[in-house]
Amino acid sequence: MEELKKQVYEANMLLPAYHLVTFTWGNVSGIDREKGLFVIKPSGVPYEELKPEDMVVIDLEGNKVEGSMNPSSDTPTHAELYRRFKDIGGVVHTHSRWATIWAQSGRDIPAYGTTHADYIYGNVPCCRDLTKEEVESAYELETGRVIASHFEQNGLNPKHVPCVLARHHGPFAWGKDAMEAVHNAVVLEEVAMMAWHTEALPETQTRMNLPEYVKEKHFMRKHGPNAYYGQKK
Amino acid sequence: MEELKKQVYEANMLLPAYHLVTFTWGNVSGIDREKGLFVIKPSGVPYEELKPEDMVVIDLEGNKVEGSMNPSSDTPTHAELYRRFKDIGGVVHTHSRWATIWAQSGRDIPAYGTTHADYIYGNVPCCRDLTKEEVESAYELETGRVIASHFEQNGLNPKHVPCVLARHHGPFAWGKDAMEAVHNAVVLEEVAMMAWHTEALPETQTRMNLPEYVKEKHFMRKHGPNAYYGQKK
Amino acid sequence: MEELKKQVYEANMLLPAYHLVTFTWGNVSGIDREKGLFVIKPSGVPYEELKPEDMVVIDLEGNKVEGSMNPSSDTPTHAELYRRFKDIGGVVHTHSRWATIWAQSGRDIPAYGTTHADYIYGNVPCCRDLTKEEVESAYELETGRVIASHFEQNGLNPKHVPCVLARHHGPFAWGKDAMEAVHNAVVLEEVAMMAWHTEALPETQTRMNLPEYVKEKHFMRKHGPNAYYGQKK
Amino acid sequence: MEELKKQVYEANMLLPAYHLVTFTWGNVSGIDREKGLFVIKPSGVPYEELKPEDMVVIDLEGNKVEGSMNPSSDTPTHAELYRRFKDIGGVVHTHSRWATIWAQSGRDIPAYGTTHADYIYGNVPCCRDLTKEEVESAYELETGRVIASHFEQNGLNPKHVPCVLARHHGPFAWGKDAMEAVHNAVVLEEVAMMAWHTEALPETQTRMNLPEYVKEKHFMRKHGPNAYYGQKK
Numbered sequence: 001m002e003e004l005k006k007q008v009y010e011a012n013m014l015l016p017a018y019h020l021v022t023f024t025w026g027n028v029s030g031i032d033r034e035k036g037l038f039v040i041k042p043s044g045v046p047y048e049e050l051k052p053e054d055m056v057v058i059d060l061e062g063n064k065v066e067g068s069m070n071p072s073s074d075t076p077t078h079a080e081l082y083r084r085f086k087d088i089g090g091v092v093h094t095h096s097r098w099a100t101i102w103a104q105s106g107r108d109i110p111a112y113g114t115t116h117a118d119y120i121y122g123n124v125p126c127c128r129d130l131t132k133e134e135v136e137s138a139y140e141l142e143t144g145r146v147i148a149s150h151f152e153q154n155g156l157n158p159k160h161v162p163c164v165l166a167r168h169h170g171p172f173a174w175g176k177d178a179m180e181a182v183h184n185a186v187v188l189e190e191v192a193m194m195a196w197h198t199e200a201l202p203e204t205q206t207r208m209n210l211p212e213y214v215k216e217k218h219f220m221r222k223h224g225p226n227a228y229y230g231q232k233k
Numbered sequence: 234m235e236e237l238k239k240q241v242y243e244a245n246m247l248l249p250a251y252h253l254v255t256f257t258w259g260n261v262s263g264i265d266r267e268k269g270l271f272v273i274k275p276s277g278v279p280y281e282e283l284k285p286e287d288m289v290v291i292d293l294e295g296n297k298v299e300g301s302m303n304p305s306s307d308t309p310t311h312a313e314l315y316r317r318f319k320d321i322g323g324v325v326h327t328h329s330r331w332a333t334i335w336a337q338s339g340r341d342i343p344a345y346g347t348t349h350a351d352y353i354y355g356n357v358p359c360c361r362d363l364t365k366e367e368v369e370s371a372y373e374l375e376t377g378r379v380i381a382s383h384f385e386q387n388g389l390n391p392k393h394v395p396c397v398l399a400r401h402h403g404p405f406a407w408g409k410d411a412m413e414a415v416h417n418a419v420v421l422e423e424v425a426m427m428a429w430h431t432e433a434l435p436e437t438q439t440r441m442n443l444p445e446y447v448k449e450k451h452f453m454r455k456h457g458p459n460a461y462y463g464q465k466k
Numbered sequence: 467m468e469e470l471k472k473q474v475y476e477a478n479m480l481l482p483a484y485h486l487v488t489f490t491w492g493n494v495s496g497i498d499r500e501k502g503l504f505v506i507k508p509s510g511v512p513y514e515e516l517k518p519e520d521m522v523v524i525d526l527e528g529n530k531v532e533g534s535m536n537p538s539s540d541t542p543t544h545a546e547l548y549r550r551f552k553d554i555g556g557v558v559h560t561h562s563r564w565a566t567i568w569a570q571s572g573r574d575i576p577a578y579g580t581t582h583a584d585y586i587y588g589n590v591p592c593c594r595d596l597t598k599e600e601v602e603s604a605y606e607l608e609t610g611r612v613i614a615s616h617f618e619q620n621g622l623n624p625k626h627v628p629c630v631l632a633r634h635h636g637p638f639a640w641g642k643d644a645m646e647a648v649h650n651a652v653v654l655e656e657v658a659m660m661a662w663h664t665e666a667l668p669e670t671q672t673r674m675n676l677p678e679y680v681k682e683k684h685f686m687r688k689h690g691p692n693a694y695y696g697q698k699k
Numbered sequence: 700m701e702e703l704k705k706q707v708y709e710a711n712m713l714l715p716a717y718h719l720v721t722f723t724w725g726n727v728s729g730i731d732r733e734k735g736l737f738v739i740k741p742s743g744v745p746y747e748e749l750k751p752e753d754m755v756v757i758d759l760e761g762n763k764v765e766g767s768m769n770p771s772s773d774t775p776t777h778a779e780l781y782r783r784f785k786d787i788g789g790v791v792h793t794h795s796r797w798a799t800i801w802a803q804s805g806r807d808i809p810a811y812g813t814t815h816a817d818y819i820y821g822n823v824p825c826c827r828d829l830t831k832e833e834v835e836s837a838y839e840l841e842t843g844r845v846i847a848s849h850f851e852q853n854g855l856n857p858k859h860v861p862c863v864l865a866r867h868h869g870p871f872a873w874g875k876d877a878m879e880a881v882h883n884a885v886v887l888e889e890v891a892m893m894a895w896h897t898e899a900l901p902e903t904q905t906r907m908n909l910p911e912y913v914k915e916k917h918f919m920r921k922h923g924p925n926a927y928y929g930q931k932k
Contacts, residue, residue: 023419101434129441139450201898211834303694328580362677368683372687429667595907602912662896
């Protein structure tokens with residue numbers, strides 16, 4: 001667990017390094033699937049004061065197992081995502097500017113280029129708003145439920161679409177561990193910024209969208225069984 | 234008073250750190266309510282040369298009580314805000330880019346997301362222009378009067394709406410002390426940037442605005458009597 | 467002259483510090499009116515290699531008087547501005563992003579707020595394009611002539627309007643010395659960025675423009691005979 | 700070859716310095732025309748870990764000649780550009796934000812100002828999408844073929860137009876060596892950012908485009924036989 005705390009701490013510290021957070025508006029978690037426990041940032045602690053030992057350990061029902069501080073208020077969302085998306089090992093939530101702008105606009109982010117296609121297969125989905133009942137009962141838990149249901153109802157695979165926009169709120173991203181989750185959050189921010197300006201350019205040709213075979217090619221050359229990007233591991 | 238001078242100095246130094254000012258276009262003050270005195274930045278002094286002992290002490294009528302330098306030219310605005318908003322302990326004024334853009338556009342900033350709702354209940358209001366008579370008589374004092382009257386006439390609570398746009402001019406923000414005032418000025422800048430792009434994105438769904446129950450939930454989970462964000466104090 | 471070289475060198479080094487230049491796309495000069503000589507950056511020398519002794523001394527006819535390097539290719543523009551605007555002591559030219567965007571758009575920058583009014587009385591003017599004959603004969607000299615004629619024909623006072631947009635090219639700014647010229651170039655960039663977004667915001671209220679009496683008040687409280695901004699000198 | 704490896708390494712390290720890359724989304728190569736060998740960045744290696752000895756040596760057929768790592772996955776594109784554009788000595792590919800936005804928008808970047816005209820004669824062209832067959836056979840090679848054919852079919856001279864947009868993908872730039880290629884990639888990014896905002900400004904006058912004689916003048920004063928910008932070499 002100490003190893004995992006250290007990694008989750010380091011992944012959290014990447015959020016200010018990549019300019020994804022203002023103040024404490026973000027949190028990263030990572031899970032040990034064998035133990036069924038995940039580690040998450042404490043709530044409201046400034047990044048400049050954060051230490052590895054401040055990380056809080058939570059079980060899959062969302063109960064605190066270890067740690068002296070309150071976990072992130074978004075903990076029930078993380079727990080729900082770990083329960084529903086069996087293959088993910090890390091989750092990140094931020095209010096990063098460009099992804100949040102799309103979330104506030106209530107729109108999916110279309111795949112306009114190969115930067116997007118290299119990491120995300122198809123649109124970045126934007127979920128529905130929560131109902132009044134959902135908000136007033138168990139807000140953070142329901143946020144996770146709305147995300148997971150959106151993926152199930154639309155046949156989306158969380159390994160192919162490693163991020164989502166919580167409507168009127170902001171982005172969540174995930175990956176095989178906390179580090180990859182943050183990596184995907186950075187990709188999302190970059191893709192969101194470029195998609196915004198691709199659409200808003202006068203006389204843009206976005207109606208002639210990215211061809212399906214380019215999406216296939218780019219995602220597969222990085223993530224498919226015959227991926228040839230990078231060095232052999 | 235030396236303690237307050239030090240805090241107000243440090244709050245002023247956060248303005249360049251958070252990229253809220255160019256040159257000397259900003260100032261922060263903080264008040265000691267028991268003594269009825271507030272401390273403010275001197276006028277036109279570059280941040281890199283500013284020292285805690287340069288801070289100027291002012292009474293609630295706006296008279297200089299202590300200090301060798303001229304106080305900020307916006308001092309009468311700060312004094313008026315302290316007189317009219319009894320619960321605030323710090324005030325900040327800047328020409329930060331995104332908030333100033335909305336002020337120049339003459340528009341309130343609508344609440345498009347939870348980042349906004351976490352700190353500001355409802356729109357960030359944009360006041361009316363000053364009249365010719367107001368500008369030519371006691372410009373900076375009248376600026377404060379227009380702000381305070383706008384809040385009173387519209388039934389706005391300065392604790393729920395900790396910032397305002399002075400039309401064609403720029404933002405003022407406040408809080409329980411100088412540090413929280415600067416915190417709210419940073420929030421405003423972030424919210425203003427994201428609201429601008431939320432509106433200007435083609436096919437944005439902003440007409441389906443942030444539901445009232447989300448505004449309630451987010452403001453209250455951070456600022457209500459049962460707030461559960463952060464660590465217990 | 468060594469003192470002036472040092473000041474012009476330092477003013478040049480502020481251009482990268484304020485993010486106004488990419489590569490060598492900028493230059494600052496400063497004049498000694500008694501001697502009738504001005505000092506300017508050498509052409510195409512990277513800022514990280516620039517030294518005070520590299521500065522080139524030029525007379526008001528534009529001839530090199532001292533210095534081992536070629537002066538900036540824009541030297542004849544600077545010389546013309548010094549000849550026509552008798553009261554200015556420093557000139558700066560850059561391709562800074564936001565001012566250049568307005569220059570490329572062929573539009574004056576309207577005064578939308580007090581940030582603008584604090585330094586610039588009325589619009590930042592955008593000059594006409596040079597004719598084919600002007601470009602092919604003495605391009606840089608004609609650039610200065612077009613600027614100065616624009617001011618004369620439109621009754622503009624270079625002390626009240628300390629900057630201009632050379633159409634399809636970029637900004638020039640000036641001031642009482644090289645340092646103030648750079649200061650005004652920074653103001654222009656800030657004002658240009660905010661004016662762009664003031665106009666492009668949906669439902670902006672810019673048609674209800676900055677009242678004339680606010681322009682008067684703000685320019686005069688900083689630059690008029692009874693200016694009360696800053697410390698007594 | 701060791702000298703070339705060092706230069707190509709340094710040119711690669713300029714990409715993060717000029718904020719042209721996120722993660723490993725970029726690569727630079729440089730060629731030794733006498734030996735018919737070029738040197739390129741290895742695939743997927745983070746810039747902070749990159750060393751001169753990691754550079755990979757490739758022949759003009761695209762075969763690896765020396766090096767322990769896999770070359771950039773874009774190597775066949777570089778090889779094709781070296782085969783077809785006989786005068787170029789360095790090539791760079793990035794996903795830099797503003798150039799990529801134009802590539803995703805499927806539009807040429809028009810010459811709106813002298814910043815553009817100083818380096819690029821006429822539009823920055825945006826190529827057609829690759830066909831399904833091209834993508835599925837030899838994707839990266841075909842990317843180079845589409846670029847080179849676009850230049851040939853449109854009578855474009857790679858020395859006068861030192862960059863291109865691969866549609867839905869991102870920019871390629873080149874120059875007499877790896878360093879000049881990166882220089883041109885920086886210019887392209889700057890020009891792309893300013894052209895976007897030149898077009899999107901309300902009431903922009905871009906229809907009165909940059910006159911032909913200004914394009915001629917600016918390109919030639921920097922790159923023509925009688926160039927007079929900079930110092931004599």
